[in-house]
Amino acid sequence: MAGSVNKVILVGNLGADPDVKRMSSGDPVVNLSVATSESWRDKASGERRERTEWHRVVIFNDQLAKVAEQYLKKGAKVYLEGALQTRKWQDQNGQDKYTTEIVLQRYRGELQMLDGRNDREGGYQGGGQQRSVSNDSGYGGGNQGGQSSGGGDFSRDMDDEIPF
Amino acid sequence: MAGSVNKVILVGNLGADPDVKRMSSGDPVVNLSVATSESWRDKASGERRERTEWHRVVIFNDQLAKVAEQYLKKGAKVYLEGALQTRKWQDQNGQDKYTTEIVLQRYRGELQMLDGRNDREGGYQGGGQQRSVSNDSGYGGGNQGGQSSGGGDFSRDMDDEIPF
Amino acid sequence: MAGSVNKVILVGNLGADPDVKRMSSGDPVVNLSVATSESWRDKASGERRERTEWHRVVIFNDQLAKVAEQYLKKGAKVYLEGALQTRKWQDQNGQDKYTTEIVLQRYRGELQMLDGRNDREGGYQGGGQQRSVSNDSGYGGGNQGGQSSGGGDFSRDMDDEIPF
């Protein structure tokens, strides 16, 4: 269908370390379990209530998968953007099952680490520095820069790589 | 959890007329089935391929539910914004099932009709006029107006209702 | 125009403490200066480059304004959602000027604090606890709950307030 949009935006925390699998190509595919929650005051009881939603996230995007593998850990807070996808599978009894996931495809999606650092677990891996990543870093070209182009004049420098 | 975001944005078409149920309060709850699709060229075969994703949408937001009930029909193109929610249920065999839906809660979410008209099915109801709705219309207050407030001066008119 | 959407989503850091003004009604209106930046590697020089964009944010939404006033400080990282708006004004020389802002209207927009705490400046105000806020908290009603409604059965509890 022309003219359709399928976008999910999450800010949440990882419930576990990333689960990394390898494609036959050697490319990593990373599965994340991400929690979002909201709290509100119950009208009747006046009590504070909370609801947590768990999201299954699958990262096929190579760059983002590598970053997720390297820098994300249980508890990390992330911003991510992907598309909804439901896949059908059969359990061991041959029962049909459906799983809905947020998918970050190749060349699509976005992932941002929102922790200043991610070493809160005291992880032995030196890593966990704050990293900002997006699916386009490294795909060459692209820039707009040019803070300064004149009025009617049209001149923005287009010489560098990936402005943002 | 403080600081979380759970947002889905879809632009797609209704696969069927809205399914309307009534709460005991009489408020409508509307279920929509929304298709998004994408097409791409297969690398190997060079063929054009298409993939359609179907989304279950549940509208608890009263205003949006009423609009959906009144104006949406099979085939209508909509913009909508909601939150992901997975609920567990048992089928007739007592098997656990999970369904993930995009939920438009009370006072949350957004719904926009993107068709100039919605009578493509030749519906008998004269309706289907283009309607723009959002979850806040009618909740009083709100304005920004003031196309014109001066430099350091701070004066925006705040007298009308719901600016957008 | 029916069927339009005007939405800005930012995750960035405050360049200064919130600037609070009072409406004649006593309601606060909060102005924020928010920085987003991106970095990339220059294709030619191979150098790392960075570009920072500054955004003017105006919060008319009462609840969010109060939270911003109370909890946000210079350096805080926030998620926010608003609408683009350009207003015209005259400087002291009578020159026309235009300013584009991200506006969080009454009953619209969203603001989330993304810092675990916001006391990095050692602020004297005890505040700065992590707070999660949204424009709808407190506007009564709303819930979907119901983790558990059965197969064809339609029964979700609708008794509490604001589920998320």
Added chain:
Amino acid sequence: MAGSVNKVILVGNLGADPDVKRMSSGDPVVNLSVATSESWRDKASGERRERTEWHRVVIFNDQLAKVAEQYLKKGAKVYLEGALQTRKWQDQNGQDKYTTEIVLQRYRGELQMLDGRNDREGGYQGGGQQRSVSNDSGYGGGNQGGQSSGGGDFSRDMDDEIPF
């Protein structure tokens, strides 16, 4: 800054045909003027009021620029996604001016035509067919497909190009 997001989502209509300029490279850069509007009922007068916001959009993304040039016309309804950017320039009197634009960079942003057709102006070009475009079409690789992978088994076909 690591961990920042700068995203604008618009659904609106073109106020004029696309304005196309060429870079020295021959690549098109397309400027669009996009209107979004909202209407609400004035609290005091009870009158219906409307506010239209005009957005300047600049498309540096080659693919999207080509599509915009070829298919978009005055009045077309579009979905687009870009980043906010403010640039400074001097008018003929040497006065500093600032212009805020929504920028679709190379390899970033999204553009979707939302009209079934775009010939409402009676344009002479037969064109205006519905087109769905995104910034990644054609950048090779990428797919998730696999409607069907089994339970614990991990096997999705990764052979085609760009699933969405």
Added chain:
DNA sequence: TTTT
């Protein structure tokens, strides 16, 4: 003016 922020942040990394």
Added chain:
DNA sequence: TTTT
């Protein structure tokens, strides 16, 4: 399973 996260986070506050």
